Amino acid sequence: MSDENACGASCSGGCQDGASGTSAQTPAAASTVLGTITVEVQRYRPDTGAAPYLQQFEVPWGQDTSVLDALTWIKDNLDSSLAFRWSCQMAICGSCGFMLNGVPRLGCEHFVRDYAPGPLRVEPLENFAVERDLVVDLEPFMGKLAAVTPYLVPDPDVPLAGPGNLQTPEQMLAYHDYAMCINCLLCYSACPQVGLATDFLGPAAVTAAVRYNRDSRDHGDAVRLPILDSADGLWPCTFVGACSTACPKGVDPAAAIQQAKASVAASWAFEFVLPHHGADR
Numbered sequence: 001m002s003d004e005n006a007c008g009a010s011c012s013g014g015c016q017d018g019a020s021g022t023s024a025q026t027p028a029a030a031s032t033v034l035g036t037i038t039v040e041v042q043r044y045r046p047d048t049g050a051a052p053y054l055q056q057f058e059v060p061w062g063q064d065t066s067v068l069d070a071l072t073w074i075k076d077n078l079d080s081s082l083a084f085r086w087s088c089q090m091a092i093c094g095s096c097g098f099m100l101n102g103v104p105r106l107g108c109e110h111f112v113r114d115y116a117p118g119p120l121r122v123e124p125l126e127n128f129a130v131e132r133d134l135v136v137d138l139e140p141f142m143g144k145l146a147a148v149t150p151y152l153v154p155d156p157d158v159p160l161a162g163p164g165n166l167q168t169p170e171q172m173l174a175y176h177d178y179a180m181c182i183n184c185l186l187c188y189s190a191c192p193q194v195g196l197a198t199d200f201l202g203p204a205a206v207t208a209a210v211r212y213n214r215d216s217r218d219h220g221d222a223v224r225l226p227i228l229d230s231a232d233g234l235w236p237c238t239f240v241g242a243c244s245t246a247c248p249k250g251v252d253p254a255a256a257i258q259q260a261k262a263s264v265a266a267s268w269a270f271e272f273v274l275p276h277h278g279a280d281r
């Protein structure tokens with residue numbers, strides 16, 4: 001089982017068997033207990049050959065009890081073998097994505113009070129293989145992300161000037177919203193096409209490509225274009241828009257994908273008018 005989350009940070013407290021680590025606030029300690037809720041958690045150990053099943057836990061909750069707090073309380077007080085990922089507890093690291101009553105959400109960002117009187121069903125993110133309980137396999141996504149060259153590619157003909165790669169506020173705004181992606185993968189769970197076309201690059205990877213293509217400091221669009229324009233690139237997207245609805249950071253991956261389609265179409269037109277002149281944006 002991998003112990004590395006989507007941003008590359010270790011999450012040894014939350015996703016290791018039997019180790020609770022530095023605990024998130026437990027419901028009883030955090031605030032006045034307002035009630036108890038039945039939390040149904042999917043348990044699964046692929047190595048045993050047993051089928052996934054829902055296990056019920058009775059969890060006390062207060063005004064400030066997040067779903068992640070509830071899971072941590074279960075791990076600390078009822079069943080230390082429960083496996084799940086978390087790290088930042090502030091909707092930044094993107095580790096704690098789960099299906100909450102069938103909807104992909106961050107566990108640290110949603111509160112138990114909004115699911116009372118329950119039950120609250122917590123399952124692993126859809127469209128991913130499960131490694132154990134609520135921990136999903138991130139490796140396929142990591143490959144898709146790496147394929148779009150998700151970093152600044154410098155101009156090979158222009159060495160960096162002394163002060164560095166400067167940028168105006170207006171140039172920064174061209175990609176800023178897309179840079180807010182935390183790779184939580186809620187968009188992959190929400191997207192019906194990811195479920196049907198498993199090799200589809202998917203919302204976050206395409207958004208990362210567009211984010212760097214729109215960056216004035218970057219010169220890697222010619223590298224990314226063939227990846228975006230491939231059969232498994234951006235074309236499986238049917239513009240359902242579920243990715244943008246699910247995104248907890250307001251990134252709007254559906255818009256990024258449409259902009260990428262426009263860029264690819266412009267490249268086709270450019271190649272038609274001026275063949276053999278390369279694929280500029």
Ligand code: FES
Pocket residue numbers: 086087088089090091092093094095096097106107108109
């Ligand atoms: S624990 Fe980091 S996003 Fe929830």
